[in-house]
Amino acid sequence: AQKVTQAQTEISVVEKEDVTLDCVYETRDTTYYLFWYKQPPSGELVFLIRRNSFDEQNEISGRYSWNFQKSTSSFNFTITASQVVDSAVYFCALYMNRDDKIIFGKGTRLHILP
Amino acid sequence: EAGVVQSPRYKIIEKKQPVAFWCNPISGHNTLYWYLQNLGQGPELLIRYENEEAVDDSQLPKDRFSAERLKGVDSTLKIQPAELGDSAVYLCASSPGTGWAFFGQGTRLTVV
Numbered sequence: 001a002q003k004v005t006q007a008q009t010e011i012s013v014v015e016k017e018d019v020t021l022d023c024v025y026e027t028r029d030t031t032y033y034l035f036w037y038k039q040p041p042s043g044e045l046v047f048l049i050r051r052n053s054f055d056e057q058n059e060i061s062g063r064y065s066w067n068f069q070k071s072t073s074s075f076n077f078t079i080t081a082s083q084v085v086d087s088a089v090y091f092c093a094l095y096m097n098r099d100d101k102i103i104f105g106k107g108t109r110l111h112i113l114p
Numbered sequence: 115e116a117g118v119v120q121s122p123r124y125k126i127i128e129k130k131q132p133v134a135f136w137c138n139p140i141s142g143h144n145t146l147y148w149y150l151q152n153l154g155q156g157p158e159l160l161i162r163y164e165n166e167e168a169v170d171d172s173q174l175p176k177d178r179f180s181a182e183r184l185k186g187v188d189s190t191l192k193i194q195p196a197e198l199g200d201s202a203v204y205l206c207a208s209s210p211g212t213g214w215a216f217f218g219q220g221t222r223l224t225v226v
Binding site: 004032033035037042043044045047050052091093095097099100101102103104105106107 | 145147154155156157158159162169170203205207212213214215216217218219220222
């Protein structure tokens with residue numbers, strides 16, 4: 001089965017705290033891509049990162065970092081020193097080469113409190 | 115470079131009425147997707163186009179939904195007749211190749 005699980009439905013943290021959003025995926029494919037998207041209240045899906053299944057290097061982009069662990073089928077996202085503007089729904093997604101489509105988790109709603 | 119453009123942003127219609135959504139993908143992107151996002155859920159694929167061909171429409175409810183992508187550029191998604199349960203956000207995405215998807219702002223449909 002192909003599946004993306006975001007176990008955290010909603011998280012609230014105080015501004016400047018670090019926060020990690022969890023993502024666990026299932027796929028039979030050996031070649032796939034993983035994504036994180038941000039969906040602010042305006043509704044659009046903003047692309048954050050794409051990682052292919054052969055690249056397990058962690059990545060850092062400013063306050064954002066991603067930890068990809070194939071052994072546990074996880075692709076977690078950490079925001080360091082969170083800001084109010086980070087408040088949004090965050091989706092983890094899996095692209096399967098065989099089907100040429102992206103499947104999404106149910107999202108984690110993140111509230112950054114001032 | 116312009117992103118994926120969708121219109122309208124919001125639409126309110128009465129049940130049993132028809133409705134259409136329009137999507138203009140990023141220039142040069144051959145793949146186009148329509149996704150449905152229900153409240154509190156992640157987006158789910160409705161249909162995928164490669165140029166003007168619908169290569170995956172297995173999740174499209176064909177009794178009331180239809181889509182077209184004439185000339186392999188813009189696309190239109192239509193619902194006729196709309197039902198209360200169709201209230202959702204309809205997202206269009208385009209891709210330049212394997213494993214990419216860039217999304218538009220979506221159309222929020224409310225059926226009353």
